[in-house]
Structure formats: C-alpha cells, structure tokens
Amino acid sequence: MAHTPVAAPADASLIDSRQALQRLLVTLGLVVLGNSSMYVVSVVLPAVQSEFGVGRASASLPYTLMMVCLGLGGLLTGRLADRHGLTPVLWLGALAVLGGFVGAAFSGSIWAFGLAHAVMGFIGSSATFAPLLADTALWWNRRRGIAVAVCASGNYVAGAVWPPIVQYGVDTVGWRPTYMALGVVCGLGMLALSLRMRQRPPAIQAVADGAQAAAVDHTRPFGLPPGAAMALLCVAGVACCVAMAMPQVHIVAYCTDLGFGAAQGAQMLSLMLACGIASRLVFGLICDRIGGICTLLLGSALQGIALLLFLPYDGLVPLYVISALFGLFQGGIVPTYAIIVREHFAPAQASVRVGAVIMATLVGMALGGWLSGFIFDVTGSYHAAFLNGIGWNLLNLCVTAWLFLRLRRVRGEASTSPVRRGWPH
Template sequence: MPAAHADPSLIDSPQALRRLLVTLGLVVLGNGSMYVLPVVLPAVQAEFGVGRAGASLPYTLMMVCLGLGGLLTGKLADRHGLAPVLWLGALAVLGGFVGAGLSGGILAFGLAHAAMGLLGSAATFAPLLADTALWWNRRRGIAVAVCASGNYVAGAIWPPIVQQGIDTLGWRPTYIALGAVCGAGMFALSWLMRQRPPALPASAATAAGTPPVRTRPFDLAPNQAMALLCLAGVACCVAMAMPQVHIVAYCTDLGFGAAQGARMLSLMLACGIVSRLVFGLICDRIGGIRTLLLGSALQGVALLLFLPFDGLVPLYVISALFGLFQGGIVPTYAIIVREHFPLQEAGLRVGAVIMATLVGMALGGWLSGWIFDLTGSYRVAFVNGIGWNLLNLFIAGWLYLRVRGGGSGREALASTP
C-alpha cells in the first residue's frame, strides 16, 4: 500500500525544507550521467575504435530516453508514490553505470546509458520537480528552482571527479565505482521520500493562498493547453541549444581554441545555477506564466547579442548573460503546471513538458549543426535560434493574455483585493 498523503499543514514547513534538501541530493546523484559521458567520450572512442559520431550515439540515446522516461516515471509517481520510482531509478543508475563499464562495444555502452536515462535520470528530474511544487505554496518558485539547480550542480561536481578517476584508474573502474556510489546514495535517500505530498481540496487550497485550478487551464481544453506548453518547451530549448551545444565548436572556428569554448560553457552553466535561483524568487512574486514570458524575452536578447559580437571578451560576457537569462526557464514549466492543472496530474504533465524541452535540446543541437554544414557559418544557426525563441515568446505572451483576460491563476488573484 502506498503511503498516505501528508497533512496540508506541512506545506511550507521545516519538513518540506528537509525534503527539498533530500531532493537536491537525489537530483545531483541521478543526473550525473549526462555530464559524465562527455568526459569519458575520448577514452571510449579510442577503445572501441569508432568515429566521433559513433561515440556520440550513447548521449543521443540517453537524452531521448530521458525525455520518454519523464512521462513514464511521472505517471508511475502519480499512481504509486515517489519512493518506488526512486528505488527503480537507483537500480537503473547502478545497473547502467556498471553495465556500461563492463560493455564490450559501443552498442552495449549506448544501451546501458539509454536504460540509465529512461529509468534512472528520468526518476530524479520531472517527478521530483512535480513533487517539490506540491510541498510549497508561498515559496514554490524558489523551491522548484533549488530542485532544478541540482542538474547544473551535478555538472559542476562529477566531471572533475570522473576525469581524476580516468587518469588514475581508467574509465571502466571509474564507471563501476560511480554506479555504486550514485546507486547506493539514491537508494538511501529515497527512504526519506516515502511520504506522499499533501492533497488539498479546492477550498483548502484557496485558503492556503494557492489559486484554485480550473478545469479549463488558460480557458482551453486541458490537452490543448498542454500541447501549447509542450510546443513552447520545444521552441525555447531549440533556441537554448545553439549556444550550449555549439559554443566550443564556435570558438574553435573563430580561432580561440576549444579550451576557451569549454571555459565559456562552464561559465554559462555556472550562471545557469544563479539564474534558476533568481528566477525562482521572481516566480514567487509574479507567477509562472509571467516568469516564462520574462525569461523568453531575455533569452532572445542574449541570442541577438551573439550576432554583432564575436570577440573573445564579448563572447565571455554574452555567454554569462545567456546563462543568467536562460537557466530559469525550464523549471518555470513545472510551476505553470502546478498553478493551472489538477494536482493529481502533476507528475504526468510535468513529465510531458520536460520531455518536450529535451526534444527541443536534441533538435536544436542537431539543427544548428545541420545549418552550419549547409552554410559554413553559425550566423544562420543563431538566426534560426532567434526564430524559435520568437515562437516561444508568442505562445507565452498569448497564454498570459488569456490568463489576464480570463481572471484565472496567480496573476488574476494578485489583482484582487
């Protein structure tokens, strides 16, 4: 039998804060694989005797499965609670790292990462975003931002540790050790997540300061509203992927070298942590849809700045700005789902929109490279990213106008005495 729902009085409580810290640890442990794989790629490529495209295949498989896994694990969490999903995720992380470490070829290596993305990393992202949103009202935005920032924290912690392991032990023992540490850590922390989130009736939610959720979010049929949010997620992340995926190659083409590009990427991700926390605070004040509109507009400004400036110092500045502007966008979708859709559907719907953002990242990374191959320049690729960002801005603006006109959600409540 799944655990009973927590008492509504625990929302915004010290217990919610302790749960948030546990959640942050789970995200750091479960999301390391997407940042570890680029570090080990040269060694894997050399050992298996494949080209760069073949060595990159495991990353593609993992990201696609991560998106699909968000739907699966979100639905399982809605039905059975979070703890069983995390137990399954811990086994997947352990088995994935160990299986990859013992693999005899690039296909087996890739399938191990696919399984890790589908059930391991997926269990520690979308379901945890959805769960966090249900434990907080007054500080929901910053709480979800802290949860989401664990993804970037993993990117800061694991690569240097793994590189040290590769240099001293080799990539295979390092992978096996990483699986043991992350799998055991996730399993231990998951026991602290057995309590299901509070389930508030509509009247209690309104009394607690949470806007009542309408049966027609944005005055649209629920699936129509979700389709628009997913399209917005694809669009913003196609635009986001251009600098994130190609900044190193762009710097190499400009003659600055790959090392400078790697530093720019690191700066971008570090600023992304700050962005997620700041946008979380902003979201608490103005609501999810307004925050998405703000983030989309600022991301578009940063993309525009890449067009006239290509010097080393300006690129560092623009990379930092891009990180500050875009890092808080993706967690905002979880807030929008929490504010406008029924609580019992949170896991599945957050999983769907997070899957859309991952599809956008995968599409944007490939599309930018394809445009570069056609034109021999990244300039048109930046213009393509700006176009997709305008689509996101249009959708966010249209949904905001519907909220403002229809009087639903946090924005409408803020205007009432």
C-alpha cells in the same frame, strides 16, 4: 513492478514545515546525482568521437537518445511514483544510473554507448526529475515557486559540479575509468538518499492564495480547452529547449574547434550552469510575484538575447561572459512550466501534466543537441546552428506571448475579481 503498500500520506500541517525543508534538501541531492549523465556526455563528446571515428552528429546521438528517453521515462516514473511511492522508483533509478555508466564504460561502439545513455535517461535520470518536481510542489504552498526552483536547480548544480571533475578524469585516466567511477558514486549515493524519501506527500492538495485560485479557471486554462492549452505549452517547451541545447550541448566542442581546448569549454559549461543555479532561484522568486506565464515570457526574451550574442563574438573572454549571461537568462525557464501547470490546471492532474510538459522540454533538448551537430556537419561551423536556435526561440516567444495575451483577456473579462497576478494592465 508489483503493487506494493506505501506509507500513508503526510499530515497537511507539514506543508511549508521544517520537514518539508529537510525533504527539499534531500531532493536537491538526488537531482544532483541522478542528472549527472545529462552534462558529462557533452564533456566526453570529443574523446568519444575520436575513439569511435564518427561525425559530430553521430557523436551527439547518445545525448539525443538519453534526453528523449528521459522525457518518455518521466511519464512512466511519475505514474509508478503515484502508485508505489518515490522510494522504489528511486531505487530503480539508482540501479539504472550505476548500470548505465558502467555499461557505457565498456561500450565498443557509438550505438552501445548511446544505448547505455538511453537506459540512464529512461529509468535513471527520469526518476529524479519530473517525479521530484511534482512531489516538491505538493509539499509547499506559500513558497512553491522558490521550492520548485531549488529542486530544479539541482539539475544545474550537477552541470556545475560534474563537468570539471569529469574533464579532469578524462585528462588523467581516460573517459572509461571516469565513467565507472561516476556510476559507483552516483548510483550508491542515490540509494542512500532515497531512504529519506519514504513519506508520501500530504493528501490535501496545497493551493495558492485565494486571490490566485479565484483568478484561474482550471477547467479552461487560458480560456482554452485543457488539451489545447497543454499542446501549446508542449510546443513552447520543445521550442525553447531546442534553442537552449545549442550552447549547453556543444560549447565544449565549439571551444575545441576554435582552438581553446576542451578544458576551457568544460569550464564555460560549468560557469553557464552555475549561473543557471542562481537564475532558477531568482526566477522562482519572480514567479511567486508575477506568476508562471509572465516569468516564462521574460525568460524566453532574455534567452534570445543571449543566443544573439554568440553570433558576433568568438573570443575566449567574450565566450566566458556570454556563457555566464546565457546561464543567468535561461536557467529559470524549465521549472516555470511546472509552476504554470500548477497554476492553470486541476491539481489532481498535476503529476501527469508536469511529466508531459517536462517531456516536451527534454525532447527539445534532444532535438536541439542532434540538430546542432547535424547543421555543423553540413555547414562546417556552428554559425548556422546558433541561427537555428534563435529561430526556435522566436517560436517559443510567440507562443508564450499569445498565451500571456489570452490570459490577460480572460482575466479582463472576469467580473468577479480583479487581476492579482501578472503584469499590470
């Protein structure tokens, strides 16, 4: 993309303003449309597996390719947005979503189907995830946590809205015509909304309250070199999302195997992600009060509890209840990483670091989706796949707890100001 002039940065007085709120609502719509492919692929998984005659692991491959490319694409689209503004990046994303869905509808093999989803992830969905999270964080100060949570909740709004619609389409006209319709609706919708995103964020970086700024040394996050701290956050991101992917990617197939049918599984997925919307908003409020790392620790512990509940219960009603709990417990985890980056790293590095940690979470989702399918193919059931998810969740819990303890020690050693954020000593 050639370098093109972009609009001047917004005035700093627009931070926390009505215009910021209007922009947040447009952002929410873009995330809902741009991230539709993340959730509909799990709905069509049984039909695609049957049509192409492949195993569960191979049928999970398109989701894996899409999520890996979504993570990698987040780095590219973030840099492009920094140089050229969001609007041209969103235009590219809209064309990729349109072309990806239509291309998948005409695919003749699982590899062609997977390639179409890789394109949607790399250019399409990536344009409406990490760049919009970073952009939102720059438009808000006092309510940054809840604003980022609203932006990120669009991902789960997509998960709540699209699965039942797509399942209805699959049952009535088939998955191919349904995919073509999705491409037209989501692609053209993104093009229309992108016209409202031409204003660049304020040039003056929004910072949190003085107490928080004084409590954090951006040159030594958690008392560690920035590279080491970032690596640990990425490990935590991969681990939590490998665990998260098991129910999200395979709940429809799991219900089909249990004899409940794909429609019940799609409803559970929709319920799970609808509860995730509420979770992200609540976790955003919690994050504004106790800080990012404490919120991440809380979410990790709760997600582990929800995964444990899948082991002893496989009835229809218990699965609905557990799906709702899983959504409530884990929904706020991923956007918390963006808040942690804004709290503990230099603001000038926010876009790149947010993109990197979001990429790690998406790699975790991709790995978890494929790994669960592979374990199912080897063992013939999802029991071992749930145990695998619990193990990865424990890794996330250990890394997060260690960072939390490091932060407490660093703040305890600081004699300039008392600890203002985080759990009491």
